[in-house]
Amino acid sequence: MKRKKLPPGEMGLPWLGETMDFFNAQRRNRLFEDFVDPRIRKHGKIFKTRLMGSATVVVNGSEANKFILSNEFKLVKSSWPSSSVQLMGKESIMEKDREGHRCLRGVISTSFGYNGLETIVPKICDVVQNHIARNWHIGGQDDQIVHLYHSTKVLTFKIVFECLLGMEVEEEMVDTFERVLEGVFCPPLMIPGSKFWRAKKARREIEKMLVNVVREKRREIEEERRLKKKKEEEEDGNNGMLLCKLVCGMIEGEISEEEVVDNVVLLVFAAHDTTSFAIAMTFKMLAQHQDCYTKLLQEHGDIRKSKRLGENLTMEDIKKMKYTWQVARESMRLFPPIFGSFRKAITDIHYEGFTIPKGWKVLWTAYGTHYNEEYFKDALKFKPSRFEEAIPSYVFVPFGGGPRLCAGYQLAKLNILIFVHYVVTQFEWSLIHPHEPIIMDPLPLPSLGMPIKISPLTQPQKY
Numbered sequence: 001m002k003r004k005k006l007p008p009g010e011m012g013l014p015w016l017g018e019t020m021d022f023f024n025a026q027r028r029n030r031l032f033e034d035f036v037d038p039r040i041r042k043h044g045k046i047f048k049t050r051l052m053g054s055a056t057v058v059v060n061g062s063e064a065n066k067f068i069l070s071n072e073f074k075l076v077k078s079s080w081p082s083s084s085v086q087l088m089g090k091e092s093i094m095e096k097d098r099e100g101h102r103c104l105r106g107v108i109s110t111s112f113g114y115n116g117l118e119t120i121v122p123k124i125c126d127v128v129q130n131h132i133a134r135n136w137h138i139g140g141q142d143d144q145i146v147h148l149y150h151s152t153k154v155l156t157f158k159i160v161f162e163c164l165l166g167m168e169v170e171e172e173m174v175d176t177f178e179r180v181l182e183g184v185f186c187p188p189l190m191i192p193g194s195k196f197w198r199a200k201k202a203r204r205e206i207e208k209m210l211v212n213v214v215r216e217k218r219r220e221i222e223e224e225r226r227l228k229k230k231k232e233e234e235e236d237g238n239n240g241m242l243l244c245k246l247v248c249g250m251i252e253g254e255i256s257e258e259e260v261v262d263n264v265v266l267l268v269f270a271a272h273d274t275t276s277f278a279i280a281m282t283f284k285m286l287a288q289h290q291d292c293y294t295k296l297l298q299e300h301g302d303i304r305k306s307k308r309l310g311e312n313l314t315m316e317d318i319k320k321m322k323y324t325w326q327v328a329r330e331s332m333r334l335f336p337p338i339f340g341s342f343r344k345a346i347t348d349i350h351y352e353g354f355t356i357p358k359g360w361k362v363l364w365t366a367y368g369t370h371y372n373e374e375y376f377k378d379a380l381k382f383k384p385s386r387f388e389e390a391i392p393s394y395v396f397v398p399f400g401g402g403p404r405l406c407a408g409y410q411l412a413k414l415n416i417l418i419f420v421h422y423v424v425t426q427f428e429w430s431l432i433h434p435h436e437p438i439i440m441d442p443l444p445l446p447s448l449g450m451p452i453k454i455s456p457l458t459q460p461q462k463y
């Protein structure tokens with residue numbers, strides 16, 4: 001039997017451990033600088049600590065990312081706080097193990113295959129253009145102020161609902177979902193008036209609305225099948241692709257109604273703050289690097305010139321946005337929307353001469369590779385061209401890796417690229433607060449919502 005040698009590190013006070021240091025660093029968005037890095041210097045890339053009552057091992061580096069992320073279900077399983085599970089629902093993909101996970105993942109991924117994405121591109125274009133036309137006041141006063149981060153949050157919400165689920169978004173739905181999301185990392189205390197209490201109430205409202213939508217969709221699909229109006233495969237082209245697939249899975253008896261509802265809530269949660277933060281940081285970096293902006297404008301100008309008036313982008317156009325995707329990836333490297341996530345050891349894990357005991361938590365971090373000179377030369381410099389070279393696996397990990405690699409990666413990419421295209425081909429813009437602090441609550445966000453000044457381009461490239 002192997003002797004247990006725990007990784008070095010400090011467990012701090014009983015229960016509390018080093019939680020306050022962790023939270024304080026997180027709040028300032030200095031988790032790497034003030035919490036992870038000093039401990040790596042003191043103890044090495046693998047260290048133990050205690051966070052929120054749990055003995056935890058923090059692992060850093062591409063080998064460790066690979067070891068932990070690819071051993072999901074075998075050595076570790078994902079581990080979310082009780083408040084997240086209660087609000088997302090226990091049937092959401094994040095709580096699923098092995099077969100249940102594989103089944104749901106299969107349903108979700110088919111919507112993001114090449115055919116699915118090709119159909120979704122013009123829909124995203126329509127949603128983005130409508131959103132901009134309604135909220136960015138083209139043709140109004142010369143200078144307008146838009147809160148970029150907030151605006152893209154609403155936009156992402158619309159994209160998930162209208163393009164993935166085929167549901168019209170009503171104004172109050174955004175607020176209700178926001179209330180749920182606000183409680184996801186709060187203490188799960190049902191004290192009237194608390195964030196968690198409000199979030200649970202909002203979750204019940206959403207559940208009621210979604211159950212009606214799902215049942216209506218089921219009736220529609222069954223009726224269509226009965227009348228043999230549509231062949232099953234034609235349902236894929238249906239407005240609500242993913243919802244349609246989930247409901248079809250329900251009709252076949254592969255998934256339950258509760259699973260459909262919980263996973264719709266989860267998808268909104270997973271897409272919302274992450275994509276809007278990635279977009280906000282892309283614009284922040286472009287504002288600070290004029291040379292990169294000029295190069296990016298050239299890419300979009302060329303694409304725009306190849307389009308007729310009113311013609312939407314296609315997958316072929318998206319493929320031409322190579323430089324823009326390098327800019328977005330470099331922005332996510334420096335500002336990962338998710339700094340890492342927790343797993344739980346389901347058996348004693350032996351790694352690098354240490355034992356991570358069964359039941360302990362494991363935290364992998366994106367910073368451990370993104371900010372490391374070993375993987376990225378001049379790691380703190382913004383250099384989109386570094387993505388011209390292939391990056392070894394498990395080094396660039398804003399979307400995670402292994403069986404739980406982000407299921408919406410392709411949608412996020414389309415959302416970012418299409419949005420950038422319609423903004424830079426129609427507006428001059430500048431940051432109002434170039435040094436606006438980034439805070440974490442608990443995910444990172446620009447503290448003032450990133451207001452930007454916009455005006456129509458002097459030579460507008462009309463759509």
Ligand code: HEM
Pocket residue numbers: 078093094105160266267268270271272274275278337338341342397398399400401403404405406407408409411412
């Ligand atoms: C820039 C935007 C995004 C980033 C940075 C991001 C990041 C991530 C990360 C790091 C994970 C893995 C978490 C873990 O290992 O515990 C994840 C999982 C996931 N993401 Fe994303 N995400 C983004 C956008 C989206 C979108 C747009 C959707 C769908 C509409 C989505 C759906 C999911 C789902 C369903 C999972 C869970 C996968 C599973 O457990 O198998 N994400 N995401």
